[in-house]
Amino acid sequence: MLRTVITTGARRASSFLAGQPCTKRPLALHFIGRTMASTNIPLSEDFFFRQLFDRESCTYTYLLADLKSKQAVLIDPVLELAERDANIINELGLTLTFAMNTHMHADHITGTGKLKTLIPGCKSLISKASGAQADVYVNDGEVVNFGRHELEVRATPGHTNGCITYVCKEQGMAFTGDTLLIRGCGRTDFQEGNPTTLYESVHTKIFSLPENFKLYPAHDYKGLTETTVGEEKKYNARLTKSLKEFVHIMDNLNLPYPKMIDKAVPANKVCGLQF
Amino acid sequence: MLRTVITTGARRASSFLAGQPCTKRPLALHFIGRTMASTNIPLSEDFFFRQLFDRESCTYTYLLADLKSKQAVLIDPVLELAERDANIINELGLTLTFAMNTHMHADHITGTGKLKTLIPGCKSLISKASGAQADVYVNDGEVVNFGRHELEVRATPGHTNGCITYVCKEQGMAFTGDTLLIRGCGRTDFQEGNPTTLYESVHTKIFSLPENFKLYPAHDYKGLTETTVGEEKKYNARLTKSLKEFVHIMDNLNLPYPKMIDKAVPANKVCGLQF
Numbered sequence: 001m002l003r004t005v006i007t008t009g010a011r012r013a014s015s016f017l018a019g020q021p022c023t024k025r026p027l028a029l030h031f032i033g034r035t036m037a038s039t040n041i042p043l044s045e046d047f048f049f050r051q052l053f054d055r056e057s058c059t060y061t062y063l064l065a066d067l068k069s070k071q072a073v074l075i076d077p078v079l080e081l082a083e084r085d086a087n088i089i090n091e092l093g094l095t096l097t098f099a100m101n102t103h104m105h106a107d108h109i110t111g112t113g114k115l116k117t118l119i120p121g122c123k124s125l126i127s128k129a130s131g132a133q134a135d136v137y138v139n140d141g142e143v144v145n146f147g148r149h150e151l152e153v154r155a156t157p158g159h160t161n162g163c164i165t166y167v168c169k170e171q172g173m174a175f176t177g178d179t180l181l182i183r184g185c186g187r188t189d190f191q192e193g194n195p196t197t198l199y200e201s202v203h204t205k206i207f208s209l210p211e212n213f214k215l216y217p218a219h220d221y222k223g224l225t226e227t228t229v230g231e232e233k234k235y236n237a238r239l240t241k242s243l244k245e246f247v248h249i250m251d252n253l254n255l256p257y258p259k260m261i262d263k264a265v266p267a268n269k270v271c272g273l274q275f
Numbered sequence: 276m277l278r279t280v281i282t283t284g285a286r287r288a289s290s291f292l293a294g295q296p297c298t299k300r301p302l303a304l305h306f307i308g309r310t311m312a313s314t315n316i317p318l319s320e321d322f323f324f325r326q327l328f329d330r331e332s333c334t335y336t337y338l339l340a341d342l343k344s345k346q347a348v349l350i351d352p353v354l355e356l357a358e359r360d361a362n363i364i365n366e367l368g369l370t371l372t373f374a375m376n377t378h379m380h381a382d383h384i385t386g387t388g389k390l391k392t393l394i395p396g397c398k399s400l401i402s403k404a405s406g407a408q409a410d411v412y413v414n415d416g417e418v419v420n421f422g423r424h425e426l427e428v429r430a431t432p433g434h435t436n437g438c439i440t441y442v443c444k445e446q447g448m449a450f451t452g453d454t455l456l457i458r459g460c461g462r463t464d465f466q467e468g469n470p471t472t473l474y475e476s477v478h479t480k481i482f483s484l485p486e487n488f489k490l491y492p493a494h495d496y497k498g499l500t501e502t503t504v505g506e507e508k509k510y511n512a513r514l515t516k517s518l519k520e521f522v523h524i525m526d527n528l529n530l531p532y533p534k535m536i537d538k539a540v541p542a543n544k545v546c547g548l549q550f
Contacts, residue, residue: 006373006400006411006419038342040324042317049315053498055330067313084497091510098281125281136281144281222359223328225500235366 039212041172047149048092049171051216051225052085054078057108057260058219061085062175064168065094066147073098073146075166075175076218077111079272085111086118097146100125102177102218103163104132104268106191106261113271124271129155130162132269138164151175154205158198159186165206173214180206181217182227183237188250190258191265195250199243207233314487316447322424323367324446326491326500327360329353332383332535333494336360337450339443340369341422348373348421350441350450351493352386354547360386361393372421375400377452377493378438379407379543381466381536388546399546404430405437407544413439426450429480433473434461440481448489455481456492457502458512463525465533466540470525474518482508 043049048065057078063085065072072094077085089096096119099112104126112124112134123135125144138144140155144166151166156179163186166175178186180202188195206215211230232239238249267273318324323340332353338360340347347369352360364371371394374387379401387399387409398410400419413419415430419441426441431454438461441450453461455477463470481490486505507514513524542548 005425006413006417039320040318040322040342042320043315045314045317047315051326051500053328053500055333055498058330067315081498084499088499091506138281142281150280223330223356224359224363225326225328231366 041212041214043171046147047171048072048094049173050088052081052088054081054108056080058221059105059108060216060218060220060225061111062216063089063094064146064149064151065092066149069147070095071097071146073100073144073151074115075100076102076105076177077115079109079111079114079267082111082114082118086115089119096122098123098125098136098144100144100166101130101132101134101268102166102175102179103127103160104130104191104265105178105218106258106264106268107219108260109264109267110272113273116271127153127155127162127164129157130160132162132271134271140164156180156198156201156205158188158195158201159193160191163201167209167213172210172212173216174206174209175216175218176206177218180215180232180236180239182215182220182222182224183232183235185236185238186218187253187255187258189253189255190261195247196243198250199239199246202239207239316487316489318446321422322446323347323369324448325363327356327363329356329383331355333496334380334383335491335493335495335500336386337491338364338369339421339424339426340367341424344422345370346372346421348375348419348426349390350375351377351380351452352390354384354386354389354542357386357389357393361390364394371397373398373400373411373419375419375441376405376407376409376543377441377450377454378402378435379405379466379540380453380493381533381539381543382494383535384539384542385547388548391546402428402430402437402439404432405435407437407546409546415439431455431473431476431480433463433470433476434468435466438476442484442488447485447487448491449481449484450491450493451481452493455490455507455511455514457490457495457497457499458507458510460511460513461493462528462530462533464528464530465536470522471518473525474514474521477514482514 046067050063052061061077062075099115125136126132126134128137138153142153144151154165156163156165159178163179209229213229215227321342325338327336336352337350374390400411401407401409403412413428417428419426429440431440434453438454484504488504490502
């Protein structure tokens with residue numbers, strides 16, 4: 001077979017900025033291009049990862065598994081999609097060990113309780129500081145195991161008191177909940193939210209990770225699915241500011257009252273099963 | 276720091292099927308569990324991959340890049356999100372070589388033309404058999420290069436005459452357009468669609484790939500983001516049937532007239548820039 005290779009010598013994307021006033025930006029972009037996106041951390045051969053999405057609340061749910069033992073964990077499942085999640089776990093022949101949350105959500109009802117009824121043996125898990133009930137409570141510095149793989153729990157309060165980030169160091173990934181969103185962050189005006197606390201959490205517990213660590217948030221509203229530490233340290237519209245500027249931004253967002261909060265929070269105190 | 280490890284000896288997810296009549300299904304699941312999801316193909320350290328989503332048309336757009344040369348390709352961009360895509364490419368310091376389509380879409384307008392205006396030097400690319408205009412045409416067996424990485428073009432007609440699947444063999448991934456969707460497939464009642472042709476395309480050009488190859492479709496409507504060859508060979512609701520049954524299913528879907536087709540197809544004949 002004749003092998004035709006299609007290639008081109010296209011100009012760099014920095015020409016995208018053509019016509020803009022000369023600032024430091026193109027230089028910074030070039031630098032970032034060489035450092036930030038220079039090395040992908042490959043997932044292990046025995047590590048399974050799949051992202052799932054709820055179009056209604058724009059919540060991301062994450063399925064992680066050890067492919068040898070088949071033990072799996074599910075991060076931030078959504079009640080209405082628990083059957084979808086249980087079905088895919090079942091089809092893949094995985095054992096769901098933990099249905100876990102990054103925090104007590106206010107914008108959707110968690111699927112952890114329903115998953116426990118669909119997959120007997122599975123346990124719900126949340127931070128002790130969340131104030132929610134669960135089978136297993138975790139605190140800063142503890143480790144959640146599934147097979148030979150593990151997630152380190154990092155307390156990252158600020159959006160809520162009980163927010164945690166799960167870090168999978170070997171795979172170079174972290175699940176940030178609402179503490180850090182792609183180019184943004186969760187609001188801090190409800191559930192004991194505190195912008196100063198959130199800022200400190202992100203800078204000490206997330207931005208301290210290697211720049212090529214991939215970050216997976218609990219939500220995105222623009223169709224973005226993941227980011228990296230390097231990208232957020234450079235491009236996050238809020239967290240790149242000084243603490244003082246950040247607090248000012250967060251205190252003046254003037255967001256509407258969270259439409260699901262009065263239904264979601266009471267339910268999420270008991271794994272989503274109180275209606 | 277005291278290292279507390281959270282683990283449990285949960286039962287296998289196969290107990291999810293408890294109470295169902297005994298069929299061959301649990302045995303098959305167990306077999307699949309051990310074979311299908313047994314090995315992840317790690318992405319190379321110099322390979323960049325990011326999935327993007329359009330909540331309106333439920334279209335997935337894929338950004339792939341060679342991290343050394345920074346050359347990138349974008350598969351199936353959406354007109355309304357072209358600026359989002361150009362921005363992320365710019366932020367990452369990548370050079371967009373090709374804005375390419377798996378086929379001439381009927382449910383959304385392609386972003387390839389707009390991306391050419393946002394990122395000078397980028398070329399549009401589509402199959403010759405699509406009948407659409409582009410800077411570069413590809414045919415079955417040809418290869419699209421970006422840096423040292425490559426996508427093999429496989430003609431997979433059936434949804435439309437010009438449908439192609441891009442296969443990245445080294446990374447163990449394929450971009451199937453509407454030819455194969457997660458647990459489903461594209462409709463075959465418009466744009467010279469033909470169920471027999473689609474069935475043959477999937478079985479000879481996609482199901483012939485290794486079972487742990489990841490498959491990325493042009494759409495998903497249930498929040499699923501990816502699948503594998505093994506999963507689809509076992510669980511695809513349509514393609515696991517005989518050809519005769521498949522044709523019967525496809526000929527009796529009774530789907531409504533595609534609401535965007537009269538606007539999208541004429542525009543997509545010219546990279547989305549005819550309104």
